[in-house]
Amino acid sequence: MTGTPPTPPSGSEFDPTKPDIARTYRALQQWGKRDALPADRHAAAELMRKIPGADQVMQENKAVLVRMTRFAVRRGHTQFVDIGAGTPATYDARLPELPNLMEVAADIRPERRWVSVDVNPVVLAHLRVLDRDGVSTLEGDVRDLEGIFNDIEGQNLLDLGKPVVVVLGAVIHFIDDHEAAKVVPYLMRRLSPGSMVLFTHVTSTGRDPQMVAAGKAAYEALVAPIWVRSQEEIAVLLDGLTLHPPGLVRTIAWDPDETTDLASTEAPHFLAAAGDF
Numbered sequence: 585m586t587g588t589p590p591t592p593p594s595g596s597e598f599d600p601t602k603p604d605i606a607r608t609y610r611a612l613q614q615w616g617k618r619d620a621l622p623a624d625r626h627a628a629a630e631l632m633r634k635i636p637g638a639d640q641v642m643q644e645n646k647a648v649l650v651r652m653t654r655f656a657v658r659r660g661h662t663q664f665v666d667i668g669a670g671t672p673a674t675y676d677a678r679l680p681e682l683p684n685l686m687e688v689a690a691d692i693r694p695e696r697r698w699v700s701v702d703v704n705p706v707v708l709a710h711l712r713v714l715d716r717d718g719v720s721t722l723e724g725d726v727r728d729l730e731g732i733f734n735d736i737e738g739q740n741l742l743d744l745g746k747p748v749v750v751v752l753g754a755v756i757h758f759i760d761d762h763e764a765a766k767v768v769p770y771l772m773r774r775l776s777p778g779s780m781v782l783f784t785h786v787t788s789t790g791r792d793p794q795m796v797a798a799g800k801a802a803y804e805a806l807v808a809p810i811w812v813r814s815q816e817e818i819a820v821l822l823d824g825l826t827l828h829p830p831g832l833v834r835t836i837a838w839d840p841d842e843t844t845d846l847a848s849t850e851a852p853h854f855l856a857a858a859g860d861f
Contacts, residue, residue: 603627605758606670606707608807612642627806634802635795641835641853645784646682648835648856649753652782653685655828655839655858656749657692661780663748664689665736667726668755669700671707672714685751686719699741701732726755727763729770747778754854756821757786757811764811764821772824772861781825784835784856789815791853818855825859832857 603624611628631638656664664686672684683691686698700711701724711721720741724732736742750771756764771781788796800812813821819832830837838856 603807604704605808606702606704612639630806631802635799638799643682644835645754645854648784648838648854649685649751649782650682650688651839651841652856652858653688653749653751654692656780656782657689657696659780661747661749662689662693662696663742663746664696664751665699665701665732665742665748666751666753667701667724667729667732668753668758669702669707669711669751670753671710672700684714686714690717697742699736701726726752726767727759729767729774733774744774745776747776747780749780749782750775751782753782753784754786756783757813758808760811768822768824768861775861778860780858780860781822782858783822784854785818785821786810786812787815787818787853787855788812789855790834815855822857822859825857825861827857827859 600621600623603621603626608624608627608631611624612631628639653664666685669685673682686696686700689696689698695718697718697720699720699722700714701722702708702711703723703725708721708723715721720739722732722735722739722741724735726732733744737744742748752767756767768781771779796812800810803810815832822832830839832855835854835856838858
């Protein structure tokens with residue numbers, strides 16, 4: 585992480601004729617279709633046709649991030665940075681939606697401080713509407729963590745002398761192996777002991793290889809490059825963290841609650857972990 589701006593990632597320049605990562609992710613959730621553009625809804629429909637159950641997988645990814653955020657707050661954490669935050673919820677009483685993570689934290693610890701980071705200009709515009717009561721938004725790329733944390737420190741958004749929770753929800757699988765391997769080591773060097781990482785990542789483990797290859801090809805043809813890693817490869821990316829039970833597991837197995845569908849789809853799925861350093 586040198587602070588040198590990397591090549592712009594997919595979605596960092598607005599083009600309404602092309603699907604992007606954040607809006608397609610929203611379109612794959614039952615409550616997010618109204619926020620997506622036609623290109624994103626088309627991409628989501630094609631992905632659903634080629635990867636049945638993809639919508640359920642995306643919804644459970646959001647649900648486990650809600651559970652992990654509650655877990656971190658109940659352990660006393662009050663400082664959070666969500667890198668690759670994505671489009672926030674826009675509530676509609678006709679279509680109940682999981683809450684924004686910043687709101688999950690505030691429900692338990694109203695004094696929490698939260699920084700949302702993204703590269704997508706449309707996402708940033710939505711996030712900035714929520715900038716109040718300890719919530720801030722930054723433009724930043726997970727491949728330039730030094731730039732992100734320099735901005736956080738320079739603007740006094742968080743106290744980096746105290747523990748910080750870093751949310752990496754469904755973001756590391758959009759960067760290559762070289763960049764992905766830098767993330768946790770950088771966080772361990774830059775942040776205070778006692779900090780925590782909340783992490784989800786798409787995996788190939790336990791899935792039919794042909795289904796995985798087809799799903800990867802479909803996503804890359806429609807949206808953006810994606811690195812579908814095995815559980816072993818993902819575990820290496822988390823090396824140095826002390827993982828909380830149950831460790832690195834499928835999202836539906838990470839502290840399930842009464843809303844978790846334990847008979848979830850067999851589509852390529854996500855793994856989740858929360859770890860301290």
